[in-house]
Amino acid sequence: MRGNTLSYGTRYLGRIQGIALLVGGAMLVGGCARLRPTADGELLGDDAVVAHARLLQMADTRAMDTLLVRQALAASTPSVRAAAALAIGQVSGRTLNHLARSLLADGDSAVAANAAYSLGLLRDTASVPALTGALGGRQSVAVEAAWALGQIGAPSRAAIEDALSKAALPEPVLASLLLATAKLRPVPVAQLIPFLRHSNAEIRWSAAYPVSRTLAPAGVRAMLDAARDESAPVRALAARALGRSATGDSLAAEALGALDTLARDSSAHVRINAVRSLASYGSAATTAVVALTADRDANVRIATAQILGTVLPPQRSVWISAWNADTAFMYRRSLLVSAVRAGAMLPALSPASADGWASHADWRYRAAAAEAGGSARSSSALLENALPHVGDADGRVRLAAYTAFATYADSSRFAWRNQILVPALNDPDFYVRATVLQALGSRASAAETPGILASYQRALADSLNDARIAAVRYLAAAWKRDSTNFPDSVRAMVQALKPSDDPLVRAEALESSIFSSWIAAPPGRRRLDWYQRKVRSVLLPALAGRPLSATIQTERGAMTVELFSIDAPLTVDNFASLARAGYYRNVQFHRVVPNFVAQDGDPRGDGNGGPGYAIRDELNRRRYGRGAVGMALSGPDTGGSQYFITHSPQPHLDGGYTVFGRILDGFEVLDALVQGDRILQVRIR
Structure with a gap:
């Protein structure tokens, strides 16, 4: 997800950057000269370092070397074998699907779990029976097998529904199976509803997630009940599910009443989802929505400003009142777009106004004025608001203006x-x-x-x-x-x-x-010793129980990040290298989507910058729970410097974006971040 292409809930989190990736895959070498103990007591010698390096090189080049994988799986080093099982999926090694299936029974749970995950990445329909069998085995393997069945989708329906009918599943496996049903069409709502009454809040959330994404009347009724759940994340899903398109006429009044209550919830995440759903009810929700322009949480106010045009008439006086409710830039920027979309004119867009944004000294204000033009109802309003900015001295402002013209419907x-x-x-x-x-x-x-x-x-x-x-x-x-x-x-x-x-x-x-x-032009190449250095500097310390960590110091406080050096070593190395070079110092969170993600890493500040290269994805078994740190993309293998942190769980991102860390401490800082807030520095330890 880079730039503005990662939008709420669906699209990629980023843009394209240049790339420097590269090549190789060959025989493993022998000779164990130096042994290094890992956290599990494993001795990692030079031969294992080379093996890890070759696997990284193969995954980095997306050039499957079946001999290399087979040799790595025959190695005596557990971490090498686990990396080989994961590489099958990362490199889309469909010629090795049968091998991955056989690994589901491997004695090493890490190898078997990685194999199950790889089969999910490959969406291998022939693996459904083997993955189904794995559901009854070791918990870590069963969790990945359930996820893989979900990735495969329709061919797995019978297996998923049958497994859910069994009562003896461990709760982590059950949660994974419930989330897997979100990939099925239609979602088996009737089978999921009983789990909404489970004693475990995680199970209730895992059932509510797929139910909340369906328009089935039974599911909407279940979400009305979930709106009273004691768990805030479950209530947040209910708030998201109760939009007008889902409720129809028969449940609209009851849903509107539930949303009115949820809009006053103690959790800001619930209130954010509630105001978005309230917007779909138009003028019937005006009172509840307008009240949220005075909410105590800045991101609730911003989310409200973004949808205000759906509930307010175009009369100038009501918009002036909303404008005066908050002086913060992001609130007013969002409100400006809403106003133009609704056909209202605010003084900020008037060239004669002393407070006009079109001539503001700060490029962000001029860009916002141009951006608002793209929401205009008429081409004449677009020309009036955006055309003056195509000659702006700042490219970011010109971009906003040209984008308005390019996307005008x-x-x-x-x-x-x-x-x-x-x-x-x-x-x-x-x-x-x-x-x-x-x-x-x-x-x-x-x-x-x-x-x-x-x-x-x-x-x-x-x-x-x-x-x-x-x-x-x-x-x-x-x-x-x-x-x-x-x-x-x-x-x-x-x-x-x-x-x-x-x-x-x-x-x-x-x-x-x-x-x-x-066709004949070869890609560039990286030498094996480059990958060996990364293994020694990033992977080996993590295997020995000393993984890298980061402290992201922002204007609003610090967040401590655990970096997943074993799961995504090249991504962690890239992030750490940029941080040590001061790349993130004084860089803004250029994109904050309330209750979705906070995104950073663009020195331009408009979501379109990067370091001048890109890195490959390192998809792995880590999930996008609350506080997950992932690489922003515009498509496969387009990561660079931009990353995002999730405010709430986002299962739809699993298996699509590299997870390379998670917040351990500082969630209150994450929730308080507003678009435009600055990072003071990122320290790596």
């Missing part, structure tokens, strides 16, 4: 191609160009390709690869849509482009036959 967008969007192909800001290229690509044509090629050439000097990837996507789309009109000279220009050394740009190009000449 009106056919008039295409009338702006030549006048507004096309000139931006030469903008100095790489992400302005990337955004415009993406917008133009929806109607890509052969006639525009010379200008796109020129923009690609300019992008070769960018530190990040967004504009290069966007240009390649445009050219591929133009070829697919308009190949008959491609002059031979233009096609020759495209095919004469030097193949990119960036694996992400290459991967995008190779989706289209217009880039067929790029």
